Amino acid sequence: MKYSYLVYLASVLCFCSCQQVKSSEESQRMVAIDSTFVEKQLATLASDEFEGRKPFSAGETKTINYLKTIFESLGLAPGNGDSYFQPVPMVKITGYPDETLAIKGKGGSFVLKYPNDFVTYTEKPESLVQLNNSELVFCGYGIVAPEYGWNDYEGIDMRGKTAVVMINDPGFQAEDSTLFKGNTMTYYGRWTYKYEEAARQGAAGCLIIHETNAAGYPWFVIKSSWSGGKLNLESNTPKCEVQGWISLTAASNVFKASGIEGGKFLERAKTKGFKPIPLGVNISTKVRNELERNTSNNVVGIIKGEEKPDEYIIYTAHWDHFGIGEPVAGDSIYNGALDNATGTAGLLGIAKAFTSMPKKPKRSVVFLAVTAEEQGLLGSAYYAENPIYAPEQTVANINIDGMNYYGATRDISIVGLGQSDMDDLATAEAKKQGRYVRPDSQPEKGFFFRSDQFNFAKVGIPVLYINGGTDHKTKGETYVKALQDDFTANHYHRPSDHYNPATWDLSGMMEDAQLLFNLGYGLSNSSQYPQWKEGSEFKDKRKNLKD
Ligand SMILES: [Zn+2]
Numbered sequence: 001m002k003y004s005y006l007v008y009l010a011s012v013l014c015f016c017s018c019q020q021v022k023s024s025e026e027s028q029r030m031v032a033i034d035s036t037f038v039e040k041q042l043a044t045l046a047s048d049e050f051e052g053r054k055p056f057s058a059g060e061t062k063t064i065n066y067l068k069t070i071f072e073s074l075g076l077a078p079g080n081g082d083s084y085f086q087p088v089p090m091v092k093i094t095g096y097p098d099e100t101l102a103i104k105g106k107g108g109s110f111v112l113k114y115p116n117d118f119v120t121y122t123e124k125p126e127s128l129v130q131l132n133n134s135e136l137v138f139c140g141y142g143i144v145a146p147e148y149g150w151n152d153y154e155g156i157d158m159r160g161k162t163a164v165v166m167i168n169d170p171g172f173q174a175e176d177s178t179l180f181k182g183n184t185m186t187y188y189g190r191w192t193y194k195y196e197e198a199a200r201q202g203a204a205g206c207l208i209i210h211e212t213n214a215a216g217y218p219w220f221v222i223k224s225s226w227s228g229g230k231l232n233l234e235s236n237t238p239k240c241e242v243q244g245w246i247s248l249t250a251a252s253n254v255f256k257a258s259g260i261e262g263g264k265f266l267e268r269a270k271t272k273g274f275k276p277i278p279l280g281v282n283i284s285t286k287v288r289n290e291l292e293r294n295t296s297n298n299v300v301g302i303i304k305g306e307e308k309p310d311e312y313i314i315y316t317a318h319w320d321h322f323g324i325g326e327p328v329a330g331d332s333i334y335n336g337a338l339d340n341a342t343g344t345a346g347l348l349g350i351a352k353a354f355t356s357m358p359k360k361p362k363r364s365v366v367f368l369a370v371t372a373e374e375q376g377l378l379g380s381a382y383y384a385e386n387p388i389y390a391p392e393q394t395v396a397n398i399n400i401d402g403m404n405y406y407g408a409t410r411d412i413s414i415v416g417l418g419q420s421d422m423d424d425l426a427t428a429e430a431k432k433q434g435r436y437v438r439p440d441s442q443p444e445k446g447f448f449f450r451s452d453q454f455n456f457a458k459v460g461i462p463v464l465y466i467n468g469g470t471d472h473k474t475k476g477e478t479y480v481k482a483l484q485d486d487f488t489a490n491h492y493h494r495p496s497d498h499y500n501p502a503t504w505d506l507s508g509m510m511e512d513a514q515l516l517f518n519l520g521y522g523l524s525n526s527s528q529y530p531q532w533k534e535g536s537e538f539k540d541k542r543k544n545l546k547d
Contacts, residue, residue, distance in 0.1 A: 029357075029358075033517060038345050038349035041348045042337070042499055042506075051324055052335055052336060063320075064369075071301035074351050079302040079366055079368070079388065086297065086299075088372065089233070089234045090232060090233060090293070091232050091233075091234055092294070094228065094290040095288070098285045103257060104133070104282050104284075105257045105279075112253075115227065116219075116223075119227070120243070120244035122240075128288055129242055129286070129287050131162060134204050135278060136254065137163055137276050138164050138269075138279055139153055139165050143193075144197055158201040161204060162207060162242075163206045164251065168215070169181075172214055181443075186537050194208050207243075208244070209251040210222055210245050210248060226245070231378060233385070242287060257281055296372055296379070301351065302366050303354055305524065309363075314366040314368055314389070315366065315520065316380060316397060317347040318369070321341075321497075331495035335495065335499070338405060338491075339493070340401050346513045347367055347400055353517045354521065357521070370383065373401070377450075377452055380456070383455070397453055404509045404512055406505060407474075408472070409470065409472055409480070410469065411471040412435060412469045413466065413470070415451075417440065419448070419457070421531050422463060462531065
């Protein structure tokens, strides 16, 4: 007994130490991110010379040609046939809505006034869109979610009708973590989803009832965001004629005109088995549109895999920002240093590390710098609708949007933690760096749906989106939080989002880039297809793809 126990013990010990040797050899073999190179890319892309990298501007031409030159110099092959560019046709729609929205019912007629009671717009590139006596139907949260057994459109034909729906999802403030994902917003809670689902149902219109808490922002944000021109993709996906928002007060008046007490029905929308409720009132309104067409570009390079060149890992970072705009304190160039010169520089650094490895990866690795993220994730949406590489053979997407400039941290934050196996891979890599993982600190805000990885998730491709940590290695959490708060309040989407070599500490950024490289390199040499977790709203989408 004793002898065999010792043998057993010895074999266990041997197994452990051999494993350790193997993994330390593996980590030694990993090329380090070239921090001098990455810093140079950041400084270049964030410089005034690049004019804030706005789609269609001289700044775009400069940026995409620069990225192409770097891709070439690193030895990446052109990612789109023999080109490094994927043209992204877009249309700018500037809407001029009717001043009023007319409501007619048995109980009389009245009008809602733009822009205090409602805003309307369209994503259809047409010079005129309208609702003509379209019947209003209250469709609860406007959600069809088979994994929760939920269908707010059950048993109704929406053609020609207008859906009135609530923002967020039934789990919001329900204090029930089993109702959807409780306070963590699911994709079904996003306004983009509401319009997409209404369009899939064939509805002519969709109006979202605004409520400050559930939306996360007050009515004036709706007013300012939905006036003026907006860029859209030239796309074949169905769209409603008219989309919009109505204020909570306006919605209450509409419910009253229908002879229905609003509050009760809003409550009922939170319960399973809710059925759509025709309101017995019709609405009419128009939006005239000015259309302007133009083409921007995604930039794409590839390292072809040695053994499985038809399986792909795609790194993304958006190259665009806001260009030259309204001056603030005498500065009119919106450099977008953090957002997203850091991510683009990080992507280039990771590409350089891949090309510096002695052995080529087994699977192909794609580097995709996308356009027009700031205009609504359009470059990545275009790629997802017009993929260059088969989605069912795309193993994963790793997205970088804004990297850490305040120094090395003990932690990293995974946005949307728990969605897929990618999070476990990232957790394991963080551990190897002696770091720990924490979830996104504001899950109710739905940040997972607000950068480019989301468009990959939507077509079923597992994604990873990390944020820099907040637990600074020597200065602790309050130090980082103060810097982050200052950035949000004073520099986010402003000309002062500058690169400052004197105050920025890029050690954390390099460590995060190393983590993303190590993870992607590991995946590029494995046969694993990471999966969505049980309960993820994207799991069903992947079913159609390869397991
Ligand atoms: Zn960004």
